[in-house]
Amino acid sequence: MHVQQNIDLSPYNTFGIQASAKAFTTVRSVSEVQALIQSPAFTQQKVLLLGGGSNLLLTQDFNGLVVKIEIMGKEIVRETDDQVVLKFGAGENWHALVLYCVERGWGGVENLSLIPGTAGAAPMQNIGAYGTEMKDVIVEVEAVEIRTASVHTFSNETCAFGYRDSIFKQQAKGLYIITAITLALTKRNHALNISYGAVRETITALGYAGPSVKAISDAVIHIRRSKLPDPAVIGNAGSFFKNPTIPAAQYAALQQYYPAAPGYPAEEGMVKVPAGWLIEQCGWKGKRTGNIGVHQHQALVLVNYGGGKGNDLWQLALQIQRSVKEKFNIDIHPEVNVV
């Protein structure tokens, strides 16, 4: 185990925030995880687990140990004519994993193309896009319990997936290091999801005769490239806030003042309102203060134009949160992990 001191974390977070870690190490296997968590380097200071740093806002230097998860590997666990079950190391890049599956014609993750980050972080917030979520394909999550160093397996059900939520953000928060995920994908009779109009239209625009695993993946990549800022160009962590759900009665009242207010049915009696719309109505879209701001085309995406401070971004997020509360009496909560 090699622990480095005073490491600049700017290459390790997609906001590109300059913050230093007092100590930094990488783990490449389950046994390395087990050895690390029993060592003083781990037990005697606070710890931050890191995948691709694409859902992270560093508001200050990290006065502890950053552990970058680099457990690689992919294997077919079992296979029939209809289905393939695959296990991926937590450090595998999510989008590369998606392309690996799409190239083989395996269905299930195509709508999740081009989401940054690692396989191991994907179940944390039950990543989702274009009508598909992690919970739709995951069989189990392998994780090492920090207290005992033992390996646990969480079934899909025990992961308690919800909208951008899982047991790993709730009861099991900070208790486990995810080391692998297992996914079940279809080899034929795919349950293709083209519920989003933009995906259907883009498939046609790209010249595909109809939806397929590859067509959907290509369409999603195309849409995302045209819509979302590339973190390699402008620092960001995707959607900063989760979309709030409000009681149907509150939504009806909102529509009286704002007939165009978008809303989508959520759990019983609740309506999901796009946080981006709320933020835009508060006048934040495109606002820039110094090196940070709100993206000009995506009100939900906070950006670091270069040299921005993490704490300034956090203060901006709090201001946005307050203004949405004042204008609409709706609470919006960060999707991004703020450290």
Ligand SMILES: Cc1cc2nc3c(=O)[nH]c(=O)nc-3n(C[C@H](O)[C@H](O)[C@H](O)COP(=O)(O)OP(=O)(O)OC[C@H]3O[C@@H](n4cnc5c(N)ncnc54)[C@H](O)[C@@H]3O)c2cc1C
């Ligand atoms: C441009 C852009 C677009 C995005 N679009 C989407 C989208 O469409 N849908 C979506 O859901 N998300 C989206 N995201 C958010 C992000 O890509 C996902 O949340 C992703 O799963 C984060 O992976 P990561 O490896 O970068 O995690 P990190 O940012 O490194 O970590 C996220 C959290 O998980 C913890 N963690 C990381 N790895 C492990 C592990 N192995 N074990 C235990 N804890 C761990 C970290 O401590 C942290 O709390 C987007 C981000 C960007 C920058």
